[in-house]
Amino acid sequence: MKVSEWKEMIAQAKLWAIEAGKEQLKRMDQPMDISSKTSDIDFVTEVDIWTENFLKERILDRYPDHALLTEESGVHSGKADYEWVIDPIDGTVNYARGLPAFCISIGIRYKGETVAGLIHAPKLGETYETIKGEGAWCNNEPIQVSTVYTLSKAVLGTGFPYDKATDSDNNVEHFSTMITQIGGIRRIGAAALDLAMVASGKLDGYWELKLKEWDVEAGILLVAEAGGQAEVFPEPKGLSVRAGNKEIFNILKDQIKR
Structure with a gap:
């Protein structure tokens, strides 16, 4: 296992997502370019594109051999065993309408297996992170699923x-x-x-x-x-x-x- 590598990567992802989230909040109430993809309510905004490009640049600057799979631009091949799977804004319709339920989602695969993940919701003030075998956290506090079984x-x-x-x-x-x-x-x-x-x-x-x-x-x-x-x-x-x-x-x- 390469847990130390995964921890380092998720720590970097957290820093980048928080930085990108600040920019998303800054632009949220400003006029923005919005276009449709597969339907009238399948939106992409200029902030989706900006966020994806920002994250791609940061990842490839630090990990130039890593592969990427992103919502807006697809596959970027790499020579390493790592692949980053990125949704720059999950909940774009919410974001475009000024609703707070949107987030940046980053998953990290090693040899095809998901080993780390980060979900940062800037408007909600919540940052979720996880590493395979190491647990899950929100805002640095451990989290657990519910005990409602009925x-x-x-x-x-x-x-x-x-x-x-x-x-x-x-x-x-x-x-x-x-x-x-x-x-x-x-x-x-x-x-x-x-x-x-x-x-x-x-x-x-x-x-x-x-x-x-x-x-x-x-x-x-x-x-x-x-x-x-x-x-x-x-x-x-x-x-x-x-x-x-x-x-x-x-x-x-x-x-x-x-």
């Missing part, structure tokens, strides 16, 4: 894909199945934050369809290191995700059939 008392998170109006595989059926059985449901609008909130016990479980690697890379490890369980599996239009404390996860696995 579905009728559980608060779950979910989301809906951008093509929900044109594809019947849009989570509506799953939502209808779950909503009458649970204590409450939350639609945060940022998958990385959903997973961070499962890891910290704010949510008891979470599921979503048609996500991308950069949405979940850091959060999946965060949940596992906080004592929970998470599952990601590829489907034709993206990744499906289930996560929670182990009891709620098993219920979701039984209820959310894929």
Whole structure:
């Protein structure tokens, strides 16, 4: 294991994410260029692009042989065994609308395995970090998944894909199945934050369809290191995700059939 290397990299990622987050907050209430990608509500802003470029420059300056997988520019190949998986703003719609639920998500892979992750939510003032085998933290305090094991008392998170109006595989059926059985449901609008909130016990479980690697890379490890369980599996239009404390996860696995 190369835990000392992973710790050094996540410490650097934290510094860079906090610096980028300050710039995001500075620009948040200013006029910005916003364009659509796959649908009218699949936004990208000039701040997404700025943040991604900022992080890429910092990473490649310090680790020039490392590979990158980023939301806006895709793959940057590298010779080393490390790959950084970056979502510069998860929750861009929230960010563009002035809502506080957005974050920077950075996952680090070593030989294809996720070994470290960071989720920084500047408006919420929360920074989540994790290293494989070393636990999970928020703002330097250890975190654990919840101990709510009864579905009728559980608060779950979910989301809906951008093509929900044109594809019947849009989570509506799953939502209808779950909503009458649970204590409450939350639609945060940022998958990385959903997973961070499962890891910290704010949510008891979470599921979503048609996500991308950069949405979940850091959060999946965060949940596992906080004592929970998470599952990601590829489907034709993206990744499906289930996560929670182990009891709620098993219920979701039984209820959310894929």
